[in-house]
Amino acid sequence: MNIEQTKIQEEALxxxxxxxxxxxxxxxxxxxxxxxxxxxxxxxFSNSISPKVLIISPTQxxxxxxxxxxxxxxxxxxxxxVTSHCIQTCYKLMNTHWDLIVCDEIHRYIPKNDTVEYKYxxxxxxxxxxxxxxxxxxxxxxxxxxxxxxxPVIYSIDTNKARELEIVAPFDIYNISIxxxxxxKFAYDSLSKQIDIAKFRGYHAWKAINKRRTLLYNAFNxxxxxxSIIDYMKGQGIIFSQHIEYADNISKIVYPYGGCVSYHSxxxxxxxxxxxxxxxxxxxxxxxxxxxxxxxxNIPNLKFAVIAAGTSKERSFIQRLGRIIRLLPGKKAIxxxxxxxxxxxxxxxxxxxxxxxxxxxxxxxxxx
Numbered sequence: 284m285n286i287e288q289t290k291i292q293e294e295a296l297x298x299x300x301x302x303x304x305x306x307x308x309x310x311x312x313x314x315x316x317x318x319x320x321x322x323x324x325x326x327x328f329s330n331s332i333s334p335k336v337l338i339i340s341p342t343q344x345x346x347x348x349x350x351x352x353x354x355x356x357x358x359x360x361x362x363x364x365v366t367s368h369c370i371q372t373c374y375k376l377m378n379t380h381w382d383l384i385v386c387d388e389i390h391r392y393i394p395k396n397d398t399v400e401y402k403y404x405x406x407x408x409x410x411x412x413x414x415x416x417x418x419x420x421x422x423x424x425x426x427x428x429x430x431x432x433x434x435p436v437i438y439s440i441d442t443n444k445a446r447e448l449e450i451v452a453p454f455d456i457y458n459i460s461i462x463x464x465x466x467x468k469f470a471y472d473s474l475s476k477q478i479d480i481a482k483f484r485g486y487h488a489w490k491a492i493n494k495r496r497t498l499l500y501n502a503f504n505x506x507x508x509x510x511s512i513i514d515y516m517k518g519q520g521i522i523f524s525q526h527i528e529y530a531d532n533i534s535k536i537v538y539p540y541g542g543c544v545s546y547h548s549x550x551x552x553x554x555x556x557x558x559x560x561x562x563x564x565x566x567x568x569x570x571x572x573x574x575x576x577x578x579x580x581n582i583p584n585l586k587f588a589v590i591a592a593g594t595s596k597e598r599s600f601i602q603r604l605g606r607i608i609r610l611l612p613g614k615k616a617i618x619x620x621x622x623x624x625x626x627x628x629x630x631x632x633x634x635x636x637x638x639x640x641x642x643x644x645x646x647x648x649x650x651x
Contacts, residue, residue, distance in 0.1 A: 285610065287448040292319050295438040299323065299416060306437030307389055307417030307430065312605025313451035314440060316418040317353045320385040323416050325359050327383050334382040336365040339373050339406075341391045343552060344559070345579035350387070352581075374406045381412045388578050389417035389434070390598065395425040407433050420578075420605055421598040442601060442608070443638065451608040454616035456641040457650055458632060459512075460624035461504040471498055471626060499628040500525045500592035505621050506536060508647075509591060512619055513540045513569065515647045518586035519562070522571045523603050525592040533591065534571040541568030547575050577602045583609040587617040595631035597638075617650060 292315050295308045299319075310316050320338070327334050340346035346367050354362040370392055386392065394401035417434040430436070445451045463471055474495040481488035501524075509522065522537070524530045527547040534545035544558040544567050555575075562570045563582060570576070577599060585607045593600060600620075607616040620641075622632045644650070 285448075285450045288313075288315055288450040291315070291440060291448075291450070292322065295319050296322050296326075298438045302437045304383075304414035304416075305434055306415075307386075307419060307422065307434045309419050309422050309436045309439040311440060311442040311445040311451060311608075312420050312602070313609055314445055316420075317349065317387070318357055320387070320416060320418055321353060321358045323383065323385065323414075324365065327414070328360050328364070331382065335380070337373070337381045337384045337412075338365055338367040339384065339386045339389075339392070340367065340369050340579075341388045342575070342579060343369060344556075345387060349579055349581055370403050370406070374403045376406060377409050379410045381410070383414040383416070384412045386415065386417045386434070388419055389430070390419045390422055390426060391578075393426040393429045393433070395429075404429070421601045423596070423598055441638075442604060446608075450610065452610050452614045452616045454604070454608050454618060455651070456604070456618045456620070456636070456639055458620045458622060458636075458641055458643045459508060459645070459647065460622055460629075460643070461502060461508055463498075463623055463626070464503050467498060467502060471495060474498070475627075495627065497526070499623050499626060501529050502623050505591055506533070508621060509533060509589060510537060510540070512589055512647045513537050515650070516587050516617065519565065519568055519582070519584055520570075520587040520589065521576065521580075521585060521606060522569065522589045522591055523577070523593070524571070524573055525594070527573045529592070530571045530573045534569075537569055537571070543567055543569035543571055545571045547573040574599075576606065578605075580606050581609060582606075583611040583614070585609070585616075586614065587619065590618070590620040593620060593622075593631060593635060595634040597635050600635040600639075619647075619650070 296319055299306045308316055308319055324336055338350060346369055350367060351362045392403040394404050415434045422430065422436055446453060474491045477491040478488050522533055524533065527549045530547050531545045534543045537543045544561055546555055546558055561567050588603060588607045590603055604618050607618060620632060622628045
């Protein structure tokens, strides 16, 4: 393990202890947030007899694969010595008490403000604990108020700092523009006009907004660009989109370039695991995902990612970048974001990449 990585983990744990065992670690993918959680758990077990520990995860793959593997690698206790649930189970719990709760990807469980009804937050309202540790790659400002009531951010290190300290792989970010077809451009302009008129009149044209968003996510000309990227790049890669139908379609289109599986919430749990195992075992070169793999996937061999469709959220961008920057000797990671120029998509791109050095290129051959 990297010396700087160990130092960061020890500093983060110490800060949590000094904050009376209440706080969230906001850290780039690759610093070892799970390891910090295990250090807190091990410390409790060494000082207590049969403590009650709960680990909350957002997905089954994070719970059953990532945490279990990390226990086997780093912990002095067994995975079965603690209780580990997905948030979909935890929010239903009532009047339970825990010596320690570790909330992985805690941003997934916190509503944006007091006016938002968010069922997962009920867990924190209906249960109690002595110690709580939150883990997240990125905490957005819109959940800070609520998060501060539960477990505020007490230690933070972003991806740029992690790269500077060489605890994640070096990476480059490229943006490639595509154009709408004539029919898509006509539809985009028409929808934008409806949205602007509604805004002028003081309301939101949600139907038009959603149609325009879908049009940009799934723009026809992205397909040929994705094919050229996959053909040019070497090694294993992941293709991110926003819709499961698009993820399935892209999987079929790029399959000739070394094999590809799609992965999303529309596939049953057993089949998802089969597909993921095929990718992990290098039986296929590519995996096409909607949003199901934005978090938690830990495959150091992943060398590049294509964001075929993205949002304006920095956290989503950071999470997807995090999938390819796990440290591996000699590795350089490449992230490529496609966008539709001179549209709302370009605004989303710029909003999500604030603070990151990026390059705008017209052709994949410009990637070094």
